[in-house]
Amino acid sequence: MKNEFLPPKSLRDVNTHYCSGCGHGILHRLVAQVIDELGLRERVIGVAPVGCAVLAYNYWDFDVSEAAHGRALAVATGIKRSRPEKIVFTYQGDGDLASIGIAETLHTANRGENLTCVFVNNACYGMTGGQMAPTTMIGQKTTTTPWGRDPAFGEGWPLKVSELLAPLKGVSYLARSSISKPQGVRQTYQYIKKAFINQIEKKGFSMVEVLSPCPTIWKKTPIEAAKWIDQEMVKEFPLGVIKE
Amino acid sequence: MEKNKKLTKVLMSGNEAMGEAAIRAGCKFYSGYPITPQNELTAYMARRMREEGRAFVQAESELAAINMIFGAAVTGVRTMTSSSSPGISLKQEGISYLAGCQLPAVIINVMRGGPGLGNIDSSQSDYFQSTRGGGHGDYFTPTLAPWSAEEATKLVVLAFDLADYYRTPVLVLADAIIGQMMEPVGLPFERMFKKKLPKKTWALTGAKKRPANAVMSLLLGDRVLQRHNERLGRKWDKIKEKEQRFDTYKVQDAKYLIVAYGSQARIAFEAVDILRKQNIKAGLFRPISLWPYPEKGLKELAKGVKKVLVVEQSLGQMVEDVRAALPLGEISFLGKAGGGIPLAKEIVGAIKKSL
Ligand SMILES: Cc1ncc(C[n+]2csc(CCOP(=O)(O)OP(=O)(O)O)c2C)c(N)n1
Numbered sequence: 001m002k003n004e005f006l007p008p009k010s011l012r013d014v015n016t017h018y019c020s021g022c023g024h025g026i027l028h029r030l031v032a033q034v035i036d037e038l039g040l041r042e043r044v045i046g047v048a049p050v051g052c053a054v055l056a057y058n059y060w061d062f063d064v065s066e067a068a069h070g071r072a073l074a075v076a077t078g079i080k081r082s083r084p085e086k087i088v089f090t091y092q093g094d095g096d097l098a099s100i101g102i103a104e105t106l107h108t109a110n111r112g113e114n115l116t117c118v119f120v121n122n123a124c125y126g127m128t129g130g131q132m133a134p135t136t137m138i139g140q141k142t143t144t145t146p147w148g149r150d151p152a153f154g155e156g157w158p159l160k161v162s163e164l165l166a167p168l169k170g171v172s173y174l175a176r177s178s179i180s181k182p183q184g185v186r187q188t189y190q191y192i193k194k195a196f197i198n199q200i201e202k203k204g205f206s207m208v209e210v211l212s213p214c215p216t217i218w219k220k221t222p223i224e225a226a227k228w229i230d231q232e233m234v235k236e237f238p239l240g241v242i243k244e
Numbered sequence: 245m246e247k248n249k250k251l252t253k254v255l256m257s258g259n260e261a262m263g264e265a266a267i268r269a270g271c272k273f274y275s276g277y278p279i280t281p282q283n284e285l286t287a288y289m290a291r292r293m294r295e296e297g298r299a300f301v302q303a304e305s306e307l308a309a310i311n312m313i314f315g316a317a318v319t320g321v322r323t324m325t326s327s328s329s330p331g332i333s334l335k336q337e338g339i340s341y342l343a344g345c346q347l348p349a350v351i352i353n354v355m356r357g358g359p360g361l362g363n364i365d366s367s368q369s370d371y372f373q374s375t376r377g378g379g380h381g382d383y384f385t386p387t388l389a390p391w392s393a394e395e396a397t398k399l400v401v402l403a404f405d406l407a408d409y410y411r412t413p414v415l416v417l418a419d420a421i422i423g424q425m426m427e428p429v430g431l432p433f434e435r436m437f438k439k440k441l442p443k444k445t446w447a448l449t450g451a452k453k454r455p456a457n458a459v460m461s462l463l464l465g466d467r468v469l470q471r472h473n474e475r476l477g478r479k480w481d482k483i484k485e486k487e488q489r490f491d492t493y494k495v496q497d498a499k500y501l502i503v504a505y506g507s508q509a510r511i512a513f514e515a516v517d518i519l520r521k522q523n524i525k526a527g528l529f530r531p532i533s534l535w536p537y538p539e540k541g542l543k544e545l546a547k548g549v550k551k552v553l554v555v556e557q558s559l560g561q562m563v564e565d566v567r568a569a570l571p572l573g574e575i576s577f578l579g580k581a582g583g584g585i586p587l588a589k590e591i592v593g594a595i596k597k598s599l
Binding site: 041042045047054055057061062065066067068071074075076077078079080083086103104106107 | 272273275299301303304305307308309311312313314315316317318319321323337338341345448449450451452453456457458459460461462
């Protein structure tokens with residue numbers, strides 16, 4: 001891969017609105033790189049979420065649709081069923097995919113829709129200023145869990161969506177990675193690539209869950225945020241291929 | 245009522261007829277969620293769409309269904325969903341997104357009684373929701389109300405054309421009676437809209453030999469949304485100007501005008517005949533487009549009329565549009581809510597009381 005360090009064609013040469021240390025920028029690039037590498041730029045249709053990545057169409061240089069909050073997989077279902085020859089993917093945060101859109105997530109997976117889903121788990125609602133997400137860690141402080149998430153106060157436990165989807169027959173591929181380190185970034189690239197190849201090979205629903213830093217909301221420096229993923233988040237959300 | 249001897253007539257329920265019309269109009273993707281009294285439509289599509297090699301998805305909810313058709317619309321294919329009142333409430337966010345993103349789609353509401361779970365009887369209580377935008381934001385949805393299964397087929401075909409022409413979601417507002425009743429329906433269906441439809445250059449089909457397309461309703465920045473909404477405003481004005489539709493019965497010399505739509509207009513039609521037999525000069529004004537409201541036609545007609553009676557299966561919703569169109573008119577209202585249906589004899593009674 002001699003092009004590895006050149007910016008992908010599917011990524012526009014513009015500044016993003018993301019905070020420093022945010023994982024979305026890295027992930028946008030990884031998705032764009034996979035699309036270039038598999039030669040999908042003219043065939044792909046992306047679905048952006050409502051969340052920090054809502055403006056993804058400003059950064060990706062291929063066809064992208066907005067979707068209402070949580071409904072990206074329903075929108076993607078409509079796109080794919082209408083144009084089965086296209087390669088369709090969603091890119092969603094944990095509020096979007098695991099909370100308001102959990103029904104769409106479960107049922108799209110259970111129907112075995114031939115789609116690719118990139119699930120960005122940053123353990124919070126970034127865009128709305130840092131509320132608790134279903135994936136928020138026990139003890140993690142957010143604007144709506146000011147004393148830290150506490151199941152004893154009815155705030156529940158971190159929701160493990162990948163594990164939840166694993167038993168479903170319609171799901172062909174599930175993997176969880178972290179972009180806290182270069183090694184993890186390379187691993188994430190491989191997982192995302194596999195999730196797209198699966199769709200080309202018509203294998204059904206594929207999802208890659210990525211533990212992604214949100215230093216602003218976590219009130220950490222980018223380095224501290226990366227460490228928190230490695231030391232805390234991975235305990236709750238173990239890395240690796242979950243289903244293949 | 246329509247009479248065309250050349251057509252083959254088939255006995256169908258309104259629900260099935262609307263499904264068949266959608267298929268003949270070229271609907272490529274349908275998604276729905278079970279709810280009475282429109283279940284026959286979803287079931288019909290389940291069978292017929294597969295027969296035609298097109299896509300049908302039973303969605304996990306009305307939210308999913310409307311967003312699936314959003315996805316289909318994004319790719320430029322013709323698409324439809326159907327439901328009944330509570331389900332249409334759930335779809336409103338999606339309808340707002342369709343309007344904001346300027347995506348063509350057809351939504352059928354086979355109305356039942358509300359509020360809440362209400363009942364499954366015929367009702368016209370979603371008039372406000374249908375004609376006032378329904379969801380959040382500054383928008384309108386063109387709304388067509390059939391009074392027979394056969395007209396429902398024509399209005400479904402028209403809805404697809406209007407949606408494509410104006411790039412906006414269009415509602416077909418039927419009710420339980422229209423959906424459930426079996427009637428002879430003429431095949432093939434007639435196309436009422438004659439204008440040329442624009443090419444869907446905005447559709448997402450893969451960025452091949454063109455710059456990438458994006459579909460969005462999020463418009464940040466200084467006055468960007470303001471300008472977009474002003475553009476939409478001009479579109480609503482154009483629709484108001486061009487797409488008012490109505491039908492009349494025995495209005496030439498009418499002194500008493502009954503205004504009713506959908507299944508209620510069928511009953512009012514009967515009431516007109518009863519009144520005419522008693523030498524009372526009654527006529528019927530039947531709005532077909534509820535938004536835009538056919539106010540031009542109504543104003544014109546009302547000139548020679550003494551009194552106007554608005555009849556609805558609700559506590560009075562359309563009557564507000566009649567009052568707005570005829571501010572100086574003598575307007576009375578007869579309605580029943582929650583599945584109640586004003587009968588012909590009650591309409592006759594109401595007119596006679598006002599003599
Ligand atoms: C129906 C609806 N409810 C709420 C919102 C407000 N909202 C915007 S983004 C968001 C959550 C985003 O969090 P997440 O999906 O985790 O993505 P992130 O911003 O962290 O990347 C919410 C609740 C909305 N736009 N629409």
